Amino acid sequence: MNAAGAGSATPTHGARRAPERSRSGGTGDEGRHHDFDELYAAHFTSVTTQLFAYLGDRQEAQDVTQEAFCRALQRWREVSAYDDPVAWVRRVAWNLATSHFRRSRVAAAFRRRHREVHTPEPSPDRVALFAALRALPPRPRQAVVLHYLADQAIVDVAESMQVSTGTVKSWLHRARVALGEQLQSPANPGAEEVRNA
Known part of the structure; x- marks a missing residue:
């Protein structure tokens, strides 16, 4: 037309x-x-x-x-x-x-x-962990991901999130407790990498 x-x-x-x-x-x-x-x-x-x-x-x-x-x-x-x-x-x-x-x-x-990079399927424990993470409030969840999954130091997490290191430590502690409660079942081992950190 x-x-x-x-x-x-x-x-x-x-x-x-x-x-x-x-x-x-x-x-x-x-x-x-x-x-x-x-x-x-x-x-x-x-x-x-x-x-x-x-x-x-x-x-x-x-x-x-x-x-x-x-x-x-x-x-x-x-x-x-x-x-x-x-x-x-x-x-x-x-x-x-x-x-x-x-x-x-x-x-x-x-x-x-750049060829497309195919990432492998996550393991069952990672799937369980990611599901449990979604139950956390957004800011603590971000801190957990940056610190435990992206391997960022607490000071770097605090800087990127524009909060104090004490706040980050508090978030991480509460997140470990919450994740431990959600994933303490042997069928859900995904929290081990967080609980043992």
Whole structure:
């Protein structure tokens, strides 16, 4: 489909609904300001079509276009006063698409240079340990992972988490107790590497 010819079509084929506008975000002078919903309906398809041709991925094109319109909605009092609001939306969408395309090229180059590394399946005790870790609060859980699994010193854990070493030691002690209680069954030996540390 010609991208220009799609400019007046209402978004279809999985296109997103226009972002909701708050009541306080009205356009005021309807004779001068463009209506956001009408702009979205009239131009979403054409912008998406252009980005689809550039990115080669329809879903990504729709996501980028949606993000551009969301940014327009956030600044609608300003954007709606422009002579050509859709030009602003299109410029933002293209900037976003260009950034996405550059990231995709870097990722593709990385994949070409580095073969995928297949990690082995975790042992049953590791599976049990990871399940028990999910029961811990997020911050103590992070401290346990950094110290016991990533082999970071307590001072390094404290620095990366921006807390005192005493706080880290307290978290680790409480985590060892909690994990020991959860995994004290012989069928769940996964806490041994933490309890014996």
